[in-house]
Amino acid sequence: MKILLVHAADGRRAVCRCRKKITVGDRISHLSNQRVLAGVREICILSTMGEQNAGKLNRLLAELGDTSLVSSRWLRAHGYSNSLVARYVGSGWLVSPARGAYMRQGGRLQWEGVVRSLQAWEEMPLHLGGRFALTLQGHEHYLRLGDAGTITLYGPERPPGWVGMLPLKERFAFLGKGPFDLPAVPFAAEVSESVLAGQGLVWHRAGSGAEALVCSTPERAMLELCDGVSDAARVYEADALMQAMTTLRPQRVGLLLRHCRSIKAKRLFLALAERHRHAWLSHVPLEGVDLGRGKRALVPGGRLHPTYQITLPRDLDEHLA
Numbered sequence: 001m002k003i004l005l006v007h008a009a010d011g012r013r014a015v016c017r018c019r020k021k022i023t024v025g026d027r028i029s030h031l032s033n034q035r036v037l038a039g040v041r042e043i044c045i046l047s048t049m050g051e052q053n054a055g056k057l058n059r060l061l062a063e064l065g066d067t068s069l070v071s072s073r074w075l076r077a078h079g080y081s082n083s084l085v086a087r088y089v090g091s092g093w094l095v096s097p098a099r100g101a102y103m104r105q106g107g108r109l110q111w112e113g114v115v116r117s118l119q120a121w122e123e124m125p126l127h128l129g130g131r132f133a134l135t136l137q138g139h140e141h142y143l144r145l146g147d148a149g150t151i152t153l154y155g156p157e158r159p160p161g162w163v164g165m166l167p168l169k170e171r172f173a174f175l176g177k178g179p180f181d182l183p184a185v186p187f188a189a190e191v192s193e194s195v196l197a198g199q200g201l202v203w204h205r206a207g208s209g210a211e212a213l214v215c216s217t218p219e220r221a222m223l224e225l226c227d228g229v230s231d232a233a234r235v236y237e238a239d240a241l242m243q244a245m246t247t248l249r250p251q252r253v254g255l256l257l258r259h260c261r262s263i264k265a266k267r268l269f270l271a272l273a274e275r276h277r278h279a280w281l282s283h284v285p286l287e288g289v290d291l292g293r294g295k296r297a298l299v300p301g302g303r304l305h306p307t308y309q310i311t312l313p314r315d316l317d318e319h320l321a
Contacts, residue, residue: 056080057093061104067113069103070121071160098165111151111170116211118159125184126155127201128215130175130224131237136204136215139241154178154216154224179227179262180220187214200256218245219252226272227265232299235268235312236319242272250283257284263292267310274307275316 056079064070075085085102088094094102097109107113118124128136130152151172153159163172182199185191196202200220203212216224222238222245229238260266266289273281295309302311313319 056084057088060088061093064104064107066104066107067110067116068107068121069097069101069109069113069117071117071162072100072102073160074121075102097167098162100160100162101166109166109168111168111172112211112213114163114166114168114172115151115153115213118153118163119187119214120211122160123186123188124155124157124159125186126153126157126159126174127187128152128204128213129154129178130216130221130228133216133221134218134225134241137218137221139244152224156184175224175228178224179260179265180223180256181261182259197252198255200252217252219248219256222248223256223260223262223265223269226268227260227262229264229268229298232302232313235299236316238268239272239275239312239316239319242269243276245273245276246278246280248273248278248280250280251285253280254285254289257286257289263290264296264298264310266291267296267305267308268298271305271308271310271312274305275312 060070060080072082072085076082085094089096089102092105095105095107096102103109103113115126115128118126127133128151132150132152149170151170153172153174154177155174156177158174159172180200185195185199185201193203196214197217200217201214202217204215205212215221222241225238225241229235257266257269270281270291291308295304295311297311299311299313301314303314304311
Protein backbone atom coordinates (compact mmCIF):
# COMPACT_ATOMS: atom_id res chain seq x y z
CA MET A 1 0.00 0.00 0.00
CA LYS A 2 1.44 3.52 -0.89
CA ILE A 3 0.37 6.66 0.97
CA LEU A 4 1.40 10.15 -0.18
CA LEU A 5 1.43 12.79 2.56
CA VAL A 6 2.81 16.33 3.24
CA HIS A 7 4.96 17.25 6.27
CA ALA A 8 3.66 20.13 8.31
CA ALA A 9 7.09 21.61 9.10
CA ASP A 10 8.69 22.14 5.70
CA GLY A 11 5.98 21.21 3.22
CA ARG A 12 8.06 18.40 1.69
CA ARG A 13 6.33 15.25 0.46
CA ALA A 14 6.83 12.11 2.49
CA VAL A 15 5.99 8.73 0.95
CA CYS A 16 5.29 5.86 3.32
CA ARG A 17 5.35 2.31 1.99
CA CYS A 18 3.77 -0.52 3.95
CA ARG A 19 3.87 -4.22 3.04
CA LYS A 20 0.66 -5.05 4.82
CA LYS A 21 -2.73 -3.44 4.94
CA ILE A 22 -2.83 -0.50 7.38
CA THR A 23 -5.65 -0.50 9.92
CA VAL A 24 -6.86 2.13 12.33
CA GLY A 25 -5.07 0.48 15.24
CA ASP A 26 -1.64 0.17 13.58
CA ARG A 27 1.33 1.74 15.27
CA ILE A 28 3.66 3.47 12.82
CA SER A 29 6.68 4.10 15.04
CA HIS A 30 9.07 5.41 12.39
CA LEU A 31 6.89 8.46 11.65
CA SER A 32 7.78 11.15 14.14
CA ASN A 33 5.57 13.84 12.71
CA GLN A 34 2.25 13.52 14.53
CA ARG A 35 0.32 15.30 11.78
CA VAL A 36 1.65 12.77 9.29
CA LEU A 37 0.51 9.99 11.60
CA ALA A 38 -2.91 11.58 11.93
CA GLY A 39 -3.17 11.79 8.15
CA VAL A 40 -2.27 8.13 7.80
CA ARG A 41 -4.91 7.19 10.32
CA GLU A 42 -7.53 9.30 8.50
CA ILE A 43 -6.76 7.63 5.17
CA CYS A 44 -6.93 4.23 6.83
CA ILE A 45 -10.35 5.05 8.25
CA LEU A 46 -11.65 6.25 4.88
CA SER A 47 -10.25 3.13 3.20
CA THR A 48 -11.94 0.89 5.77
CA MET A 49 -15.23 2.75 5.37
CA GLY A 50 -15.06 2.30 1.60
CA GLU A 51 -14.51 -1.44 1.99
CA GLN A 52 -17.39 -1.66 4.47
CA ASN A 53 -19.72 0.13 2.05
CA ALA A 54 -18.64 -2.17 -0.76
CA GLY A 55 -19.40 -5.14 1.47
CA LYS A 56 -22.83 -3.74 2.30
CA LEU A 57 -23.55 -3.24 -1.38
CA ASN A 58 -22.52 -6.78 -2.25
CA ARG A 59 -24.70 -8.21 0.50
CA LEU A 60 -27.66 -6.12 -0.62
CA LEU A 61 -27.32 -7.13 -4.27
CA ALA A 62 -26.98 -10.80 -3.35
CA GLU A 63 -30.09 -10.70 -1.16
CA LEU A 64 -32.18 -8.80 -3.67
CA GLY A 65 -31.69 -11.32 -6.46
CA ASP A 66 -33.36 -10.74 -9.81
CA THR A 67 -36.94 -9.91 -8.83
CA SER A 68 -37.10 -8.56 -5.26
CA LEU A 69 -37.63 -4.92 -4.36
CA VAL A 70 -36.72 -3.08 -1.21
CA SER A 71 -38.14 0.14 0.20
CA SER A 72 -36.27 3.24 1.30
CA ARG A 73 -37.74 2.66 4.77
CA TRP A 74 -36.16 -0.80 4.95
CA LEU A 75 -32.83 0.50 3.67
CA ARG A 76 -32.68 3.24 6.31
CA ALA A 77 -33.61 0.78 9.05
CA HIS A 78 -30.72 -1.49 7.99
CA GLY A 79 -28.03 1.16 7.86
CA TYR A 80 -28.24 2.35 4.25
CA SER A 81 -28.44 6.14 4.39
CA ASN A 82 -30.25 8.15 1.74
CA SER A 83 -26.93 9.48 0.44
CA LEU A 84 -25.46 5.98 0.21
CA VAL A 85 -28.50 4.71 -1.70
CA ALA A 86 -28.26 7.71 -4.01
CA ARG A 87 -24.64 6.74 -4.74
CA TYR A 88 -25.71 3.18 -5.52
CA VAL A 89 -28.30 4.52 -7.96
CA GLY A 90 -25.87 7.01 -9.48
CA SER A 91 -23.28 4.26 -9.95
CA GLY A 92 -25.77 2.04 -11.71
CA TRP A 93 -26.03 -0.67 -9.06
CA LEU A 94 -29.66 0.03 -8.12
CA VAL A 95 -32.65 1.42 -10.01
CA SER A 96 -35.86 2.92 -8.66
CA PRO A 97 -38.97 1.72 -10.56
CA ALA A 98 -41.13 3.90 -8.29
CA ARG A 99 -40.36 6.54 -5.72
CA GLY A 100 -39.43 4.84 -2.46
CA ALA A 101 -38.64 1.42 -4.00
CA TYR A 102 -35.39 -0.01 -5.33
CA MET A 103 -34.17 -3.12 -7.11
CA ARG A 104 -31.03 -4.38 -8.79
CA GLN A 105 -29.96 -2.87 -12.08
CA GLY A 106 -31.05 -5.37 -14.73
CA GLY A 107 -33.58 -7.02 -12.41
CA ARG A 108 -37.00 -8.14 -13.60
CA LEU A 109 -39.98 -6.24 -12.24
CA GLN A 110 -42.72 -8.83 -11.60
CA TRP A 111 -45.76 -8.91 -9.36
CA GLU A 112 -44.37 -12.01 -7.60
CA GLY A 113 -41.29 -10.08 -6.52
CA VAL A 114 -43.44 -7.23 -5.24
CA VAL A 115 -45.55 -9.54 -3.06
CA ARG A 116 -42.50 -11.41 -1.80
CA SER A 117 -40.87 -8.11 -0.87
CA LEU A 118 -43.96 -7.02 1.07
CA GLN A 119 -44.16 -10.33 2.92
CA ALA A 120 -40.47 -11.09 3.54
CA TRP A 121 -38.59 -7.76 3.39
CA GLU A 122 -41.24 -5.39 4.74
CA GLU A 123 -42.65 -8.11 7.05
CA MET A 124 -46.21 -7.01 6.33
CA PRO A 125 -49.01 -9.54 7.07
CA LEU A 126 -50.48 -9.20 3.57
CA HIS A 127 -51.59 -12.31 1.70
CA LEU A 128 -52.95 -13.08 -1.74
CA GLY A 129 -56.62 -13.82 -1.29
CA GLY A 130 -60.06 -13.90 -2.86
CA ARG A 131 -60.31 -14.17 -6.62
CA PHE A 132 -56.57 -13.83 -7.28
CA ALA A 133 -55.76 -16.71 -4.91
CA LEU A 134 -58.26 -18.80 -6.87
CA THR A 135 -56.56 -17.67 -10.09
CA LEU A 136 -53.22 -18.95 -8.79
CA GLN A 137 -54.83 -22.29 -8.02
CA GLY A 138 -56.09 -22.84 -11.54
CA HIS A 139 -59.59 -21.31 -11.58
CA GLU A 140 -58.96 -18.18 -13.66
CA HIS A 141 -61.31 -19.33 -16.44
CA TYR A 142 -64.26 -18.87 -14.07
CA LEU A 143 -63.47 -15.22 -13.38
CA ARG A 144 -64.97 -12.26 -15.18
CA LEU A 145 -62.90 -10.92 -18.05
CA GLY A 146 -60.15 -8.65 -16.76
CA ASP A 147 -60.36 -9.73 -13.12
CA ALA A 148 -57.62 -12.35 -13.42
CA GLY A 149 -55.06 -9.52 -13.77
CA THR A 150 -56.10 -7.83 -10.52
CA ILE A 151 -53.95 -8.95 -7.59
CA THR A 152 -56.15 -8.94 -4.49
CA LEU A 153 -54.27 -8.40 -1.22
CA TYR A 154 -55.77 -8.85 2.25
CA GLY A 155 -54.37 -7.85 5.62
CA PRO A 156 -54.54 -5.40 8.53
CA GLU A 157 -52.01 -2.98 6.96
CA ARG A 158 -52.33 -1.09 3.70
CA PRO A 159 -49.45 -1.65 1.25
CA PRO A 160 -47.00 1.26 0.89
CA GLY A 161 -47.83 3.85 -1.75
CA TRP A 162 -45.02 2.82 -4.11
CA VAL A 163 -46.80 -0.48 -4.84
CA GLY A 164 -49.51 1.32 -6.81
CA MET A 165 -46.95 3.35 -8.78
CA LEU A 166 -44.98 0.42 -10.20
CA PRO A 167 -45.07 0.09 -14.02
CA LEU A 168 -46.71 -3.35 -14.08
CA LYS A 169 -49.44 -4.68 -16.35
CA GLU A 170 -51.13 -6.19 -13.30
CA ARG A 171 -53.04 -4.00 -10.85
CA PHE A 172 -52.95 -4.35 -7.06
CA ALA A 173 -56.19 -4.06 -5.07
CA PHE A 174 -56.09 -3.89 -1.27
CA LEU A 175 -59.31 -5.26 0.24
CA GLY A 176 -58.58 -4.78 3.94
CA LYS A 177 -58.68 -7.41 6.66
CA GLY A 178 -61.42 -9.39 4.97
CA PRO A 179 -64.27 -11.08 6.83
CA PHE A 180 -62.23 -12.99 9.43
CA ASP A 181 -61.35 -12.26 13.06
CA LEU A 182 -58.21 -14.41 12.94
CA PRO A 183 -55.02 -12.81 14.35
CA ALA A 184 -52.43 -11.59 11.88
CA VAL A 185 -49.44 -13.85 11.30
CA PRO A 186 -46.03 -12.44 10.23
CA PHE A 187 -44.94 -14.25 7.10
CA ALA A 188 -41.32 -14.88 8.04
CA ALA A 189 -39.55 -17.69 6.19
CA GLU A 190 -39.67 -19.88 9.30
CA VAL A 191 -43.47 -19.78 9.77
CA SER A 192 -44.67 -23.36 9.54
CA GLU A 193 -47.28 -24.76 7.19
CA SER A 194 -49.37 -25.87 10.18
CA VAL A 195 -49.52 -22.31 11.56
CA LEU A 196 -50.61 -21.01 8.16
CA ALA A 197 -53.15 -23.83 7.78
CA GLY A 198 -54.78 -22.74 11.04
CA GLN A 199 -55.45 -19.40 9.32
CA GLY A 200 -56.66 -20.92 6.06
CA LEU A 201 -53.40 -19.89 4.39
CA VAL A 202 -50.71 -21.78 2.51
CA TRP A 203 -47.29 -21.31 0.93
CA HIS A 204 -47.67 -21.22 -2.85
CA ARG A 205 -45.10 -21.07 -5.63
CA ALA A 206 -46.36 -18.98 -8.52
CA GLY A 207 -44.04 -20.69 -11.01
CA SER A 208 -41.03 -22.93 -11.47
CA GLY A 209 -38.10 -21.57 -9.49
CA ALA A 210 -40.21 -18.79 -7.95
CA GLU A 211 -40.09 -18.05 -4.24
CA ALA A 212 -43.06 -19.17 -2.17
CA LEU A 213 -45.79 -16.64 -1.44
CA VAL A 214 -48.50 -16.78 1.22
CA CYS A 215 -52.00 -17.04 -0.21
CA SER A 216 -55.46 -18.16 0.85
CA THR A 217 -56.46 -21.79 0.58
CA PRO A 218 -59.49 -22.39 -1.68
CA GLU A 219 -61.73 -22.52 1.41
CA ARG A 220 -60.65 -19.11 2.66
CA ALA A 221 -60.47 -17.60 -0.84
CA MET A 222 -64.08 -18.58 -1.55
CA LEU A 223 -65.32 -16.96 1.66
CA GLU A 224 -63.31 -13.83 0.87
CA LEU A 225 -64.85 -13.81 -2.58
CA CYS A 226 -68.37 -14.24 -1.21
CA ASP A 227 -67.80 -11.36 1.19
CA GLY A 228 -67.18 -9.05 -1.76
CA VAL A 229 -70.31 -10.02 -3.71
CA SER A 230 -72.61 -7.04 -4.16
CA ASP A 231 -74.61 -7.68 -7.34
CA ALA A 232 -75.93 -10.44 -9.59
CA ALA A 233 -72.81 -10.48 -11.79
CA ARG A 234 -70.64 -11.33 -8.78
CA VAL A 235 -73.09 -14.01 -7.70
CA TYR A 236 -72.77 -15.66 -11.13
CA GLU A 237 -68.98 -15.61 -10.75
CA ALA A 238 -69.08 -17.06 -7.22
CA ASP A 239 -71.53 -19.74 -8.34
CA ALA A 240 -69.31 -20.83 -11.23
CA LEU A 241 -66.32 -21.02 -8.91
CA MET A 242 -68.26 -22.93 -6.25
CA GLN A 243 -69.24 -25.52 -8.82
CA ALA A 244 -65.53 -26.32 -9.21
CA MET A 245 -64.90 -26.58 -5.44
CA THR A 246 -65.34 -30.34 -5.25
CA THR A 247 -62.46 -31.09 -2.88
CA LEU A 248 -62.78 -28.54 -0.07
CA ARG A 249 -61.84 -29.84 3.38
CA PRO A 250 -64.89 -29.81 5.69
CA GLN A 251 -62.96 -29.28 8.95
CA ARG A 252 -61.16 -26.28 7.49
CA VAL A 253 -64.44 -24.91 6.13
CA GLY A 254 -65.97 -25.25 9.61
CA LEU A 255 -63.04 -23.47 11.24
CA LEU A 256 -63.20 -20.56 8.82
CA LEU A 257 -66.98 -20.28 9.11
CA ARG A 258 -66.65 -19.95 12.89
CA HIS A 259 -64.12 -17.13 12.47
CA CYS A 260 -65.98 -15.36 9.67
CA ARG A 261 -67.73 -12.14 10.73
CA SER A 262 -69.74 -11.68 7.51
CA ILE A 263 -73.22 -13.18 7.68
CA LYS A 264 -73.63 -12.55 3.95
CA ALA A 265 -70.41 -14.40 3.08
CA LYS A 266 -71.33 -17.43 5.19
CA ARG A 267 -74.89 -17.72 3.91
CA LEU A 268 -73.91 -17.27 0.27
CA PHE A 269 -71.04 -19.76 0.57
CA LEU A 270 -73.27 -22.42 2.12
CA ALA A 271 -76.20 -21.77 -0.23
CA LEU A 272 -74.00 -22.17 -3.31
CA ALA A 273 -72.31 -25.28 -1.89
CA GLU A 274 -75.73 -26.85 -1.23
CA ARG A 275 -76.94 -25.83 -4.68
CA HIS A 276 -74.09 -27.83 -6.25
CA ARG A 277 -74.59 -30.74 -3.84
CA HIS A 278 -70.97 -31.03 -2.83
CA ALA A 279 -70.29 -34.17 -0.83
CA TRP A 280 -68.06 -32.36 1.67
CA LEU A 281 -70.87 -30.05 2.81
CA SER A 282 -72.59 -32.68 4.93
CA HIS A 283 -69.34 -33.14 6.91
CA VAL A 284 -68.85 -29.45 7.74
CA PRO A 285 -69.24 -28.91 11.51
CA LEU A 286 -71.66 -25.99 11.87
CA GLU A 287 -71.72 -25.92 15.68
CA GLY A 288 -70.80 -22.44 16.81
CA VAL A 289 -71.28 -20.90 13.36
CA ASP A 290 -73.35 -17.70 13.61
CA LEU A 291 -75.59 -17.38 10.54
CA GLY A 292 -77.58 -14.44 11.92
CA ARG A 293 -81.34 -14.04 11.84
CA GLY A 294 -83.91 -12.97 9.32
CA LYS A 295 -83.69 -12.86 5.52
CA ARG A 296 -80.87 -11.37 3.45
CA ALA A 297 -81.79 -9.72 0.15
CA LEU A 298 -78.59 -10.03 -1.88
CA VAL A 299 -80.12 -9.29 -5.29
CA PRO A 300 -83.47 -7.56 -5.96
CA GLY A 301 -86.19 -9.82 -7.33
CA GLY A 302 -84.18 -12.95 -6.57
CA ARG A 303 -85.27 -16.33 -5.28
CA LEU A 304 -84.97 -16.92 -1.52
CA HIS A 305 -82.83 -19.94 -0.62
CA PRO A 306 -85.02 -22.07 1.68
CA THR A 307 -82.24 -23.15 4.05
CA TYR A 308 -79.92 -20.16 4.29
CA GLN A 309 -82.48 -17.41 3.74
CA ILE A 310 -80.56 -15.37 1.18
CA THR A 311 -81.83 -14.30 -2.23
CA LEU A 312 -80.04 -15.62 -5.32
CA PRO A 313 -80.61 -14.63 -8.97
CA ARG A 314 -83.40 -16.64 -10.57
CA ASP A 315 -81.34 -17.30 -13.69
CA LEU A 316 -78.28 -18.85 -12.05
CA ASP A 317 -78.55 -22.05 -14.10
CA GLU A 318 -78.50 -20.13 -17.36
CA HIS A 319 -75.17 -18.51 -16.46
CA LEU A 320 -73.46 -21.83 -15.80
CA ALA A 321 -73.76 -22.91 -19.42
